[in-house]
Amino acid sequence: MPGKARRTPIVGRFTRQEVALAARNSGMPLEALRYELTPAGLHYLLIHFDIPAADAATWTLELRGLFSQPGAIGLAALRQMPATTVRVTMECAGNGRGQISPRYPSVPWLEEGVSTAEWTGVSLPVLLQKAKLEESAREVVFYGADRGIDRGLEHAFARSLALEEALREDVLVAYAMNGEPLAPQHGAPLRLVVPGWYGMASVKWLERIEAIDRAFDGVQQSLSYHFRAAAGERGVPCTRMRVNCLMAPPGMPDFYSRRRVLGAGRVEIIGRAWSGAPPVRRVELSVDGEWSDAALEAAPAPHAWQRWRALWDASAGRHELRCRATDASGAAQPLEPPWDATGFGNNAAQTVEVMVR
């Protein structure tokens, strides 16, 4: 089935379809790196199909498959269970795709597909225990209400987690974001949140959880979201976020080119760093190829990004700023985009060109 309805890679300028996807799937403007918690409406979006019409009053979450006490639970009942809140930096697995060449036809993220929010809901293992997950269960599948066609196959968006991930206490069935009920575009009224993983794991508009005794073979699990050197390969699944960091571009922009202009003198560069293997241990800033360590703050929560800053004595002329992070596993960002046929996991060091006057 991989290879079915395969899209032709693109070189150079962007297609109308890519632009339509960029307009729908908003990125976080990089100046919003100033906020520890991304303000409502600035959190990045990746909506595969359409935002479904959902009625919170009648919404139920069905638990079925390998449970001794399967059933359905409504939103009011979920809200009466013990609540857990987690702060999570979430990044789209395709972030940076627009910088890879040739690139896979999909959302052409440049670097803005990342944000941080505080999610509140019921810890997933609590729900699984309540329905009495059976011994034979091997994976737990999460079905969204969003339906469409991808790679020629009609399906509802669905993803699975192996048991060891599904039983993590910080994996949530969430009904609130930053203290407010979920907005339609963030999965209202109910979504999964899997801290540390790329965003595709955090299934939105969650309407069904199914426990199964085999590996889930849905489109978004077994075909999409794999690292592959060439289309058609089996590949390696995308799971935890690779180490990454961004800076808020200093100075002010030119409207169209987005080139940055600032005055000479001392400038504070600030940014955020994150990884699916936290914490980030080191962030470096390069000015015209000379690297030096930035000051890195501790994470406010296990899966939240870490603030970093560096001072730069900017002199007149054109300069190239870059930043790169190294995480607890020792993994460091590459300087060039790692090759991937479908454009996943591009964590190459960001480059910002500035003109100092």
Add this chain to the structure above:
Amino acid sequence: MPGKARRTPIVGRFTRQEVALAARNSGMPLEALRYELTPAGLHYLLIHFDIPAADAATWTLELRGLFSQPGAIGLAALRQMPATTVRVTMECAGNGRGQISPRYPSVPWLEEGVSTAEWTGVSLPVLLQKAKLEESAREVVFYGADRGIDRGLEHAFARSLALEEALREDVLVAYAMNGEPLAPQHGAPLRLVVPGWYGMASVKWLERIEAIDRAFDGVQQSLSYHFRAAAGERGVPCTRMRVNCLMAPPGMPDFYSRRRVLGAGRVEIIGRAWSGAPPVRRVELSVDGEWSDAALEAAPAPHAWQRWRALWDASAGRHELRCRATDASGAAQPLEPPWDATGFGNNAAQTVEVMVR
């Protein structure tokens, strides 16, 4: 000065700069046409420069120039003045630019740069009277805190209104959107809202109002936001929104191509129609070139879009759906994009291709 730092028009595929602008300036996904009031976070955004860092606690709005009692007013004082709430459909003047060829290098909106919100604040004439606007005033200028470079010129975003517009009771200095304090990307803590006009008039991050005795010649007033057959012409200013309508594309999408697929049978097509010369009097739906009238609802507020719907007996095969509106002035949407050198005011009838199975 027009013509200075002029950008070269683009034909065909889209540039990286256009994609970066599309990722920052989010559009409203068209399925959100189902909501009379666009939910928080789905309202379209046009941010010329960066979202400025703003502190609501210390923010002041300065009134200067031709006032007998100029001065500054803080947010707390504004909130204690009589509040007005208006429901406003707002559209970017550049909406549809991405469909014009050759197109001006700017935000490549296809059709998603429109939304509806309820704004609360102080009626502008109340503020102008409080500061005692002088007889000699001819225009009122609104300065935002957002600063950058456009057409080679550094400036803070600023726009003016002639007195007759500035004295409209429904023009607001707004501090709330849909009952919540303004989000950073919508102008926090204070913005102008000019119902009926394209969005550029509703200056965000409002920090200064200046009354002057001449025509304002700022970059965003005298150079940008003009209808022009050729770059370099003086042109005609963009003011009120042209008549326009959109449908929520029926059925479900293919992820990449966004092509719509639906089953044969009776389908309800729903959409919204609006105009800066309200109300809209007629909406028509075309199926494969055959036009018929849609059912059009009354506007819930003078400057809010109007819901329309039509039934369609969909038969198997490919079909092309289009919709067009006619407003109270008798203006109707054209079938082809009206030519404009900088891509403003494209209100051509929307086209949606569907495959019925």
